Amino acid sequence: xxxxxxxxxxxxxxxxxxxxxxxxxRFIKARNLVLLLFSLIFYGxxxxxxxxxxxxxxxxxxxxxxxxxxxxxxxxxxxxxxxLILAIVTNLGLLGFFKYTDFFISILNYIPGLSLxxxxxxxxxxxxxxxxxxxxxxxxxYREDTKAQKNILSLGTYVALFPQxxxxxxxxxxxxxxxxxxxxxxxxxxxxxxxxxxxxxxxxVLLANAAGSFFDRFRAIPEEHTTVLSAWxxxxxxxxxxxxDFSGYSDMAIGLGKMFGFRFLENFNYPYISRSxxxxxxxxxxxxxxxxxxxxxxxxxxxxxxAKWKLYRNLLAVWFCTGFWHGANWNFIxxxxxxxxxLVLEKSFLLKFLDRLPRFVGHLYTxxxxxxxxxxxxxxxxGEGGAWISHMFGVGTAGFANSTSLSLLIQSASLxxxxxxxxxxxxxxxxxxxxxxxxxxxxxFSLLSVALLGLCSANIVGSDFNxxxxxxx
Numbered sequence: 001x002x003x004x005x006x007x008x009x010x011x012x013x014x015x016x017x018x019x020x021x022x023x024x025x026r027f028i029k030a031r032n033l034v035l036l037l038f039s040l041i042f043y044g045x046x047x048x049x050x051x052x053x054x055x056x057x058x059x060x061x062x063x064x065x066x067x068x069x070x071x072x073x074x075x076x077x078x079x080x081x082x083x084l085i086l087a088i089v090t091n092l093g094l095l096g097f098f099k100y101t102d103f104f105i106s107i108l109n110y111i112p113g114l115s116l117x118x119x120x121x122x123x124x125x126x127x128x129x130x131x132x133x134x135x136x137x138x139x140x141x142y143r144e145d146t147k148a149q150k151n152i153l154s155l156g157t158y159v160a161l162f163p164q165x166x167x168x169x170x171x172x173x174x175x176x177x178x179x180x181x182x183x184x185x186x187x188x189x190x191x192x193x194x195x196x197x198x199x200x201x202x203x204x205v206l207l208a209n210a211a212g213s214f215f216d217r218f219r220a221i222p223e224e225h226t227t228v229l230s231a232w233x234x235x236x237x238x239x240x241x242x243x244x245d246f247s248g249y250s251d252m253a254i255g256l257g258k259m260f261g262f263r264f265l266e267n268f269n270y271p272y273i274s275r276s277x278x279x280x281x282x283x284x285x286x287x288x289x290x291x292x293x294x295x296x297x298x299x300x301x302x303x304x305x306x307a308k309w310k311l312y313r314n315l316l317a318v319w320f321c322t323g324f325w326h327g328a329n330w331n332f333i334x335x336x337x338x339x340x341x342x343l344v345l346e347k348s349f350l351l352k353f354l355d356r357l358p359r360f361v362g363h364l365y366t367x368x369x370x371x372x373x374x375x376x377x378x379x380x381x382x383g384e385g386g387a388w389i390s391h392m393f394g395v396g397t398a399g400f401a402n403s404t405s406l407s408l409l410i411q412s413a414s415l416x417x418x419x420x421x422x423x424x425x426x427x428x429x430x431x432x433x434x435x436x437x438x439x440x441x442x443x444x445f446s447l448l449s450v451a452l453l454g455l456c457s458a459n460i461v462g463s464d465f466n467x468x469x470x471x472x473x
Contacts, residue, residue, distance in 0.1 A: 001045040002166075002468055003252045004204050004460060009453075012042065013256075016162075020260065025185055032157040032180065035260065039162040043126070050124040053094070058159050060090055061134045062152045065141045069148035080142060087138040095131045098123055103328035126166040128325060130159050132291055137173035139295055146174045154180045163256035167249050167470040169267040169287035172294070176262060183261035193258025198449050198456075200251025205456040207415075207422055208244035209463065211237045214412045221405075223387070225398050230405035231391035237412070239374050240419040243272065245469045246285070265290075272423045275362030276351055277342045277369055288325070292318050311347070316340055326377070331385060335376040342369055 001008050016038040023030045044051040064087035071079035102118040109116055137155070140146045149155040158180060164171055218234030250267035257264045271283035281289050293302075300314040316337075323336020342350075354362040372389065379385030391397050421427060434441040 001042055003249065003256075004201060004456070004468075006457065006460060007045075009457065009460075012038070017259070028181060028183070029151065029153065032154055035162075036153055036157045036160060039157070039160040039165060042162040043160060043165055047122075047125060050127075053124055053127075054130060054160060055156070057091060057094065057131070057134055058156045059152070061087060061138055061159075062149065062155050064090075065138050065148040065155075066150075068138060068142050072142075072144065084138060084142045088135060091131050091134050095127055097121070098127060100324075100328045129168050129170055130165060132170050132288075133159055133173070136170075136291065136295065140172065140174045146177045149177075149180075161257075161262070163253040163260070163262075164264060167246070167253075167468065168285075169250055169253060169264055170291050171264055171287070172291070175265065179262050184263075185261045189261070190259050193255040193260075195255070195449060196258060197252050197255030198452050200248040200253075200255060201456050202452050203244045203248030203251060203422065204468075205248075205459050207419060208241050208248055209459070210415050211241035211244065211419060214408065214415065215241055217408060218405075223396070225402065225404055226391050227397050227399055227401050227405045228392065228394050229401040229409065231388055231397070233405065233409060233412070235371050235375055235378075235388070235392070236416075237419075238378055239272075239371055240423065242374065242377075242469055243268075243423060244419070249468060249470065270423060270425055272367065272370075273363070273425070274366050275359060276346055276354055276366055277339060278346050278351060280366055280370060281339065281343075288322070292322060296321060312344055315343060315347075319343070327380075329380050331376050331380050331382060334382075335373050338369070338373050338376060 001012065003009075016034070019038075020031055020034045023034060025031070040051055040055075043054065064083050067083040068080045068087075071077070071083060098121050101121060105116045105118050108114055137146075137149070137158070141148045149158075158171075158173060158176060159165075161171075215234055215237040218230050218237065221230055247268040254264045254266070265287060267285060267287050269283040269286065271280050274280040274283055297314055297318050300317060301310060302314060303311055305311050305314070319336040319340035320333065321336075322339075323333045326332045326335070346354075354365065375385050375388050375392075379388060387396065394400070431445065435445055
């Protein structure tokens, strides 16, 4: 089940809210139980067997967290570390088994005489996300940043909470620990959450889907008819598709969280206005960057090291893992390493150089690097990805433009206007200023929200193109 579906919007979500708000606010554990049960239904809708895997990881991690805390309280730091290592090995082991086994089998098959059959395991949806959440819980307990959760149902609610279960944001346990036992519930917070949810729904259904549909048309152009223009327009459309797809999902998750009284941190902050790769990764998938920074980069020493090579080693570890986290394929590893190279260059000299240049130069540089990155990200076949980059520079193309690419440009021109504007803070600033003026504009925006829901619903019913890209990770 996905958020942008009729089943979710008009059946699952209303039923969840009806039972959740039927429970008085003072019975917070009962409310958590309602959320947990509906979250398991949500997760098991498409893959019922995977529910048992997630429940098992919750049970193991509950036990590990309690044992880590018990060892800490009894002055046994070595014992606590052993339990922490067991928790990490268990959770990363499960993630690795389902996600990376066939990748390593393919590498082993390069050995002469070896011909292992791939297991072709089905990747449990959301396992990359909830594994990182579980790890944050046990590590936070080990660091004594939080207490071990005594109520296993509350821990289960944290892990399985349906707004952020499938594709994030990755919520660190210490950020929501207090909210599991006491959280704000008000009409203003609910209304704010509803607006955020509808904004995310619009991003996903009206912008991401449209961009993705056009990108598929550009990608379907035979190679002998591909032009420089079609290659650049195609990857631009994919860049907008993945941004509005993922940020739209994050907005919906954050909005749903508010509606149930949870406050999740923002996951995107207009990354395409960045003027450096360093800035881009402060704005893109913030929860993943934060997770790797806190649980990998800092423990390795971060930037506070006594030698440059150690800093580069730490960055390499983070960006190799960032790429590998996204998928078990070489294109994702190369995608992560691409950003590693440019981040090292920026730390060495490039950032200072860019600061001396006009702002648009930094923006142009950033978008070029990001677009080349999206080519690597999108094409699992490195040969296809290399060919697409070659086409962007006019190698092996049918010229700069032809009737096909010009026709698609004209058809997608109005969409590009909305995509570009939507990826900047301008619309949000305009809405905010107008809503502060008087009640007329606030009423108008409320009616606009209803119209947006209707438009998205009609679009969902009338289209069979409704993928969520990050479900694959």
